[in-house]
Amino acid sequence: MRKVTVTCIVCPSSCRVSVREGGEGLEISGHQCRRGLEHARNEVKNPMRMLTATIAVTGADFNLLPVISSAEIPKKMLIPCLRTVYGLRVQAPVKEGSVILRDVCGTGVDILAARTITRAPAG
Amino acid sequence: MREVHLDLAVIGGGPAGLAAALEARRQGLEKVAVIERDIELGGILQQCVHDGFGLHRFGRRMSGGQYAQAFIDEVEAGGIMTECRTMVLRVSGDKKIYAVSSHKGMTLYHCRAIILAMGCRERTRNQIFIYGARPSGVLTAGTVQRYINMEGYLPGKKAVILGSGDIGLIMARRMILEGMEVEGVYEVMAHPGGLTRNIVQCLEDYDIPLHLSTTVSQIHGQERLEGVSVARVDQQRRPVKESERYIPCDLLVLAVGLIPETELARGAGIKINPLSNGPEVDQDFATSVPGIFAAGNLVAVFDLVDYVSATGETAAKGAARYLENPKAAHPRAYRVNTGENVSLAVPQIVYEGQAAQDLSLFLRVKQPGPKAALICACAGRELSRKKERFVAPPEMLAAKVPAGTFIGADLLLEIKGE
Amino acid sequence: MDRESILKLVGNDGRFAACQVECSLSPDGIATVWGAADTWRQVVDIGHLVARQPDIVNVVNRLRARGIEIAPQDKSGAIAAARRLGVRAEADIVIIGGGICGCAIARALARYQARIILLEKNSDISEETTKANNGYIHAGHRAAPGTLKAKLNVEGNAMYDQWHEELNFPFLRCGQLNVARTEKDMRALEKNHADGIANKVPGIRLVSAQEAKELEPALEGEIVGALLVPSLAVVEPYSVCIALAENAVSNGVDLWLNCEVLAIDLDSSSRTEAVVTEKGLIKTGWVINCAGIYADEIAAMVDDQFFSLHPRRGGIAIFDKQVKPPYKRSVSVPAPAEQKDEESKGGGFSFTPDGNILAGPSALEVPDKEDKRVEAQDIDYAYSRGAAAYPGLRRQDIIAMYSGVRAADYKEDFIIAMSGKIDGFINVAGIQSPGLAAAPAIARMVEVIVKESRAGQNNPLRLRTDFNPHREKPVEFRHLSLEEQDRLIRRNPAYGRIVCRCEQISEGEILDTIRSPITPTTVDAVKRRVRAGMGRCQGGFCQPKVVEILARELGREWTEINLKGRHAYILARKSREEGL
Known part of the structure; x- marks a missing residue:
C-alpha cells in the first residue's frame, strides 16, 4: 500500500490531497471539489506534463x-x-x-x- | 533629424504594447507605431520558453513566444508601423518622442497620443541589501533566463535561488533540465511568492526544497561566487545570526521582485503612484499628463500576461476616446482606495457618472487566506462582491464595477474573510 | 624612546592588559612589535600607540590577534616557475601597481627617454583601492599641518585643473560646505579652518549660518555656522586612473596586466637588478613600489620593510540618478552617531560628476587585506552620513554598494622616498586618503627622487621631444545634444545602438574603448570606462550584450569573458555540452 500527498493545482486553494493506493483502487481524501479529485487521481496514476x-x-x-x-x-x-x-x-x-x-x-x-x-x- | 507624425505611438513592443497597438487600429486610429528597443517585437515573452501563457485569452497553454507570436502576426498584418532597434531617449509632456536607432539616427515623433508600455525590471542584490563580497555568479533570474534560453550558455553549475516568485520557480526547473544542480529555493516571506502550479511542477517534480522565512544573508567569494550564507528571518524579516548556515554554490539567482521602468514617464512629468511604483492612472489608463497613457507592467506588476494585454487594450480605447476630443473636460475624479487586506489598486482614479461598460479594478491581497470576498464599495454602498475560494499575494485579482453603476464618491476595495 | 619604555607604555595601558607584546627598536627609529592580542582592534591600537611616540619613525607590526589567521601565500613554486622563464624584458624603470599612484608616476616619467614597464597583477588598472573611494579631490584642510599628506594634498589639488585639461576625465570643482549643527561641531570646524589656513588651502573660510543657507538654500534645520572650502572637487577615481594610464601607454609606457610581482633581485652592491614576475624576469635599475595595500610586502622583498600596512575598509553607497543632489556643493554634516575611529574619519554626502548621490565611505579596521566585503555596518554608516546632510535621502534608492581598503601605515602619513638601504628602490606607500587628491604632487615628487638619485645623476634622464600630454575626450553619447547625437549616428551607426538603457551607453562608446590604448577585457573594465552597467539595473539587461561585444571584438568565446579580475567567470559553459 502506497500513500502519497498531491498538492492540487486546479485552483489557488492548493488543497493537500491524500491518495492511498490499496487493493481496491484509490482512496482519495482532502480535496474540496470534483476537479481536485480528478487531478489527484491523474497525478498518481498517470501524471502528465507539457514539454x-x-x-x-x-x-x-x-x-x-x-x-x-x-x-x-x-x-x-x-x-x-x-x-x-x-x-x-x-x-x-x-x-x-x-x-x-x-x-x-x-x-x-x-x-x-x-x-x-x-x-x-x-x- | 527624421520627423514622423503619428496619431498614436506605443513605446514598448511587449504584450501590453502589442495589444494596445492592435486595439488602437480596431478603434480606427490611422497612424499607429510601436517603438521597440530590442531587435524584434515580443518583449520579455521571447525569453519565456515555458508554457502557461494565454489560458484566459486563448484558452490553451502557450509558451511565451507563442503568445507573443499571436499578437506579432496580427500587428504585422494590421498596418501598424513597427520601429524595432529603436531606443526612446526622451518623452516630453507635449507628446514628442525622441528616439535613436543605428539605421535611422535620431527620430522625432510628433504624437497626438502616446501609450507607455516599457514594462518592468528586476530588483538587484543591492536593492534588497544582501551583504558580503561582490563576486561574479550573482545574477537576476531574468538575466539567467536570457543566458540560458536565448544565448545557450549556463551561468553556473550549482545554483541557489532567492525568491519563490514564478520567475524563480520557472528558472529552477529550467536549470535542472539544462543539467545544472539547484540546491534549493529560499523565500524571505512565510508564504511562497509563486503559483502553486509552479511550486508543484517546477520544484516538487524535481525534489527541489523550498525554504520559507529564510533568506540569503551573506555572499562569499573574492572572484567567482563560492557560496552563500542563508538564515531564518525574524518577524521583521531580519536574518537570525544563530540560524545561519553555509551553502557552497557558484550561482545565486535572484528572483526578488520587479519594479516598473518609470524613467521615461518621470521625464515627461507624469505622476508616480507610491503603492504601485508606476504611473498613476485613471479608468482609461490615462496618466496625469493629458494624452499620455500607460499600460502593462509599467503601471503595476501584473504577473498574468492576459491582464497585461487587457490593460493595453483599455489604454488604447482611452487614447481613441481622447483623440476624438482632446480638449474635453473630465467629470469629477474620485480615488480608488485600498481598504482591508488590499495592498495595491489599479487604476487609482475613476470619474463621476454612470459606468459606460464594465470597469475592471485590479488589486493585490496582502495576506493569503481561504474563502474571501472581493468587495468594491462606494460611499458605504456595495457595488460588487466576488467570492474567491482562496486569495494569495502572487495572483493579481480583478474586481468589477458593472456597467451602468453610478459612481458618485471614492471607491473602496476590500478583501474580507467569509 | 627605547625598547623598555615602549613595552612599559603598552603594558601600562589598560586596554592591552591581556596582550603579550614583544618589541625591538632599530637605531634608525623603526619599532617592530610582535606577540599576541585578543582582538584585531588591539593589534591596530598598539601599532598606533607606538607610532605616536617621539623619535619613532615607523612601526612594523607583527602582532597577531588570537583566532584570526591570515595564512601567507607560499610563492616559492611560482618564483621557481618565473625563474625558468628567464629574463623577458629590460627596462630602466619598473613601476609596481596600476592604481592611481602607479599610473600617475608612469605618465610623469613617460616624459623622459626611458623604458618604463608598469606592472599590475589584476586584469585591469584601477581595480583595487583606487576604484573604491568616494572620488573626492580633497582640499587639504583635514590633514594635520606639517605632514607630507597635507603638503601633497594641497599641491595635488591645485594641479588637477591641468590634469583635467590635458586628460579629459570628468571633473567638477564643486567646493564643499561643512556644516555645524552644534557649538561642538563648530569648534571642530574652527580647528579644520585653522589647519586649512596652515596648510594654505585656497579660499577656505568660516561662514555664518545665514550665509551657509544662502550658499545652499536646500539646507534645513538648525545651523550654527559652516566652513566653506571652495577648492574641493569630485571625480570618478577610476576615470582619472584610466586616463593617466592611457596617456602613459600612448607615450610608450609598457603596461603588463595579469602580472604579479613575486620577488625582487638585488645585485652585489644592493642595487635593484631584476623584478621577478609571473611572466618572467624584468631587468631594471629602478623599482617604484606603488603596490597599494601590499606595498609593505613588496618592501619586504628587498629586505627593507620598515612599515606595516593595516587595511581600513570603507563601504560606499551609490544612489539612483533619479534622486537629484539638492546642493551645488558637497555638503558635510556630522551624523548623530558618527563612527568613532580616532585615526580616520569616514566620508559623508557627495555626488559624482555624472550626478549620482554618493554616501560614505565608512572606516573600519579589518585584518584581511582582501576583505572588500560590504556589510550592514558599512552601509548603515554611509547612509546615516548621507541622510544627515540630506534628510530626504531614502535607503531604498541605493543602487550600488562596494568597499575598498585604505592602505594605511601606523604613522598615518604617506611614505614617499628612496629606500635607505636599497639604491634604486622607491617606496610610494601608505597612500590612503587624500591620495587621489595628492596623486599629481606625488608623481612630481617621485620624478624628482628618480632624477636626483645616484643613478639619475650618473646617467641623467633626458626629456623626450615627442611627449604628448593630451588624451582625447571620449565620446559620451548621453551628454550630447539631440542634433549632435543624430550627426554622430549618421557618421557611425554603432552610436545608435544603445546597449545600457539605464545610463544610455551606446555600442559605439564600447567599441571606442575596446580600441583605446588599454583594451578592457572584462565586463567591469568596460563599465569603468563607459558606465555600461552602472545604472539602476546594475547590468541586468546589458551584461549579456557587453559579453557578446567583448567576445566578438576580442575573438574569444563567451565563456572566456570575465566579470572582473582573472577568475571571475560569468558563464560556466555552453549548454548541452554535457548530456542530461
Missing part, C-alpha cells in the same frame, strides 16, 4: 528556437523526450506551430516550433 525547451537553429539572429509539445506527455517520459529534443537542429526560417518532430519517443505527441524565426539578413 518546453529550446533547440539549435542556424541561419537566424538567434542560436536557439523555443519548442513546445503539442500536448502533455507522460511525466516519466519527460527526460527521455528532452534528450531527443536536445539533439534536434533546424534551419531558419521556421514558422510558429510547424512540426519539428513527429511522435516524440512514441508518445504520439509532436514537437512544435514555439515562435517564428526569420532568416537573418546576410552579412
Whole structure:
C-alpha cells in the first residue's frame, strides 16, 4: 500500500490531497471539489506534463528556437523526450506551430516550433 | 533629424504594447507605431520558453513566444508601423518622442497620443541589501533566463535561488533540465511568492526544497561566487545570526521582485503612484499628463500576461476616446482606495457618472487566506462582491464595477474573510 | 624612546592588559612589535600607540590577534616557475601597481627617454583601492599641518585643473560646505579652518549660518555656522586612473596586466637588478613600489620593510540618478552617531560628476587585506552620513554598494622616498586618503627622487621631444545634444545602438574603448570606462550584450569573458555540452 500527498493545482486553494493506493483502487481524501479529485487521481496514476525547451537553429539572429509539445506527455517520459529534443537542429526560417518532430519517443505527441524565426539578413 | 507624425505611438513592443497597438487600429486610429528597443517585437515573452501563457485569452497553454507570436502576426498584418532597434531617449509632456536607432539616427515623433508600455525590471542584490563580497555568479533570474534560453550558455553549475516568485520557480526547473544542480529555493516571506502550479511542477517534480522565512544573508567569494550564507528571518524579516548556515554554490539567482521602468514617464512629468511604483492612472489608463497613457507592467506588476494585454487594450480605447476630443473636460475624479487586506489598486482614479461598460479594478491581497470576498464599495454602498475560494499575494485579482453603476464618491476595495 | 619604555607604555595601558607584546627598536627609529592580542582592534591600537611616540619613525607590526589567521601565500613554486622563464624584458624603470599612484608616476616619467614597464597583477588598472573611494579631490584642510599628506594634498589639488585639461576625465570643482549643527561641531570646524589656513588651502573660510543657507538654500534645520572650502572637487577615481594610464601607454609606457610581482633581485652592491614576475624576469635599475595595500610586502622583498600596512575598509553607497543632489556643493554634516575611529574619519554626502548621490565611505579596521566585503555596518554608516546632510535621502534608492581598503601605515602619513638601504628602490606607500587628491604632487615628487638619485645623476634622464600630454575626450553619447547625437549616428551607426538603457551607453562608446590604448577585457573594465552597467539595473539587461561585444571584438568565446579580475567567470559553459 502506497500513500502519497498531491498538492492540487486546479485552483489557488492548493488543497493537500491524500491518495492511498490499496487493493481496491484509490482512496482519495482532502480535496474540496470534483476537479481536485480528478487531478489527484491523474497525478498518481498517470501524471502528465507539457514539454518546453529550446533547440539549435542556424541561419537566424538567434542560436536557439523555443519548442513546445503539442500536448502533455507522460511525466516519466519527460527526460527521455528532452534528450531527443536536445539533439534536434533546424534551419531558419521556421514558422510558429510547424512540426519539428513527429511522435516524440512514441508518445504520439509532436514537437512544435514555439515562435517564428526569420532568416537573418546576410552579412 | 527624421520627423514622423503619428496619431498614436506605443513605446514598448511587449504584450501590453502589442495589444494596445492592435486595439488602437480596431478603434480606427490611422497612424499607429510601436517603438521597440530590442531587435524584434515580443518583449520579455521571447525569453519565456515555458508554457502557461494565454489560458484566459486563448484558452490553451502557450509558451511565451507563442503568445507573443499571436499578437506579432496580427500587428504585422494590421498596418501598424513597427520601429524595432529603436531606443526612446526622451518623452516630453507635449507628446514628442525622441528616439535613436543605428539605421535611422535620431527620430522625432510628433504624437497626438502616446501609450507607455516599457514594462518592468528586476530588483538587484543591492536593492534588497544582501551583504558580503561582490563576486561574479550573482545574477537576476531574468538575466539567467536570457543566458540560458536565448544565448545557450549556463551561468553556473550549482545554483541557489532567492525568491519563490514564478520567475524563480520557472528558472529552477529550467536549470535542472539544462543539467545544472539547484540546491534549493529560499523565500524571505512565510508564504511562497509563486503559483502553486509552479511550486508543484517546477520544484516538487524535481525534489527541489523550498525554504520559507529564510533568506540569503551573506555572499562569499573574492572572484567567482563560492557560496552563500542563508538564515531564518525574524518577524521583521531580519536574518537570525544563530540560524545561519553555509551553502557552497557558484550561482545565486535572484528572483526578488520587479519594479516598473518609470524613467521615461518621470521625464515627461507624469505622476508616480507610491503603492504601485508606476504611473498613476485613471479608468482609461490615462496618466496625469493629458494624452499620455500607460499600460502593462509599467503601471503595476501584473504577473498574468492576459491582464497585461487587457490593460493595453483599455489604454488604447482611452487614447481613441481622447483623440476624438482632446480638449474635453473630465467629470469629477474620485480615488480608488485600498481598504482591508488590499495592498495595491489599479487604476487609482475613476470619474463621476454612470459606468459606460464594465470597469475592471485590479488589486493585490496582502495576506493569503481561504474563502474571501472581493468587495468594491462606494460611499458605504456595495457595488460588487466576488467570492474567491482562496486569495494569495502572487495572483493579481480583478474586481468589477458593472456597467451602468453610478459612481458618485471614492471607491473602496476590500478583501474580507467569509 | 627605547625598547623598555615602549613595552612599559603598552603594558601600562589598560586596554592591552591581556596582550603579550614583544618589541625591538632599530637605531634608525623603526619599532617592530610582535606577540599576541585578543582582538584585531588591539593589534591596530598598539601599532598606533607606538607610532605616536617621539623619535619613532615607523612601526612594523607583527602582532597577531588570537583566532584570526591570515595564512601567507607560499610563492616559492611560482618564483621557481618565473625563474625558468628567464629574463623577458629590460627596462630602466619598473613601476609596481596600476592604481592611481602607479599610473600617475608612469605618465610623469613617460616624459623622459626611458623604458618604463608598469606592472599590475589584476586584469585591469584601477581595480583595487583606487576604484573604491568616494572620488573626492580633497582640499587639504583635514590633514594635520606639517605632514607630507597635507603638503601633497594641497599641491595635488591645485594641479588637477591641468590634469583635467590635458586628460579629459570628468571633473567638477564643486567646493564643499561643512556644516555645524552644534557649538561642538563648530569648534571642530574652527580647528579644520585653522589647519586649512596652515596648510594654505585656497579660499577656505568660516561662514555664518545665514550665509551657509544662502550658499545652499536646500539646507534645513538648525545651523550654527559652516566652513566653506571652495577648492574641493569630485571625480570618478577610476576615470582619472584610466586616463593617466592611457596617456602613459600612448607615450610608450609598457603596461603588463595579469602580472604579479613575486620577488625582487638585488645585485652585489644592493642595487635593484631584476623584478621577478609571473611572466618572467624584468631587468631594471629602478623599482617604484606603488603596490597599494601590499606595498609593505613588496618592501619586504628587498629586505627593507620598515612599515606595516593595516587595511581600513570603507563601504560606499551609490544612489539612483533619479534622486537629484539638492546642493551645488558637497555638503558635510556630522551624523548623530558618527563612527568613532580616532585615526580616520569616514566620508559623508557627495555626488559624482555624472550626478549620482554618493554616501560614505565608512572606516573600519579589518585584518584581511582582501576583505572588500560590504556589510550592514558599512552601509548603515554611509547612509546615516548621507541622510544627515540630506534628510530626504531614502535607503531604498541605493543602487550600488562596494568597499575598498585604505592602505594605511601606523604613522598615518604617506611614505614617499628612496629606500635607505636599497639604491634604486622607491617606496610610494601608505597612500590612503587624500591620495587621489595628492596623486599629481606625488608623481612630481617621485620624478624628482628618480632624477636626483645616484643613478639619475650618473646617467641623467633626458626629456623626450615627442611627449604628448593630451588624451582625447571620449565620446559620451548621453551628454550630447539631440542634433549632435543624430550627426554622430549618421557618421557611425554603432552610436545608435544603445546597449545600457539605464545610463544610455551606446555600442559605439564600447567599441571606442575596446580600441583605446588599454583594451578592457572584462565586463567591469568596460563599465569603468563607459558606465555600461552602472545604472539602476546594475547590468541586468546589458551584461549579456557587453559579453557578446567583448567576445566578438576580442575573438574569444563567451565563456572566456570575465566579470572582473582573472577568475571571475560569468558563464560556466555552453549548454548541452554535457548530456542530461
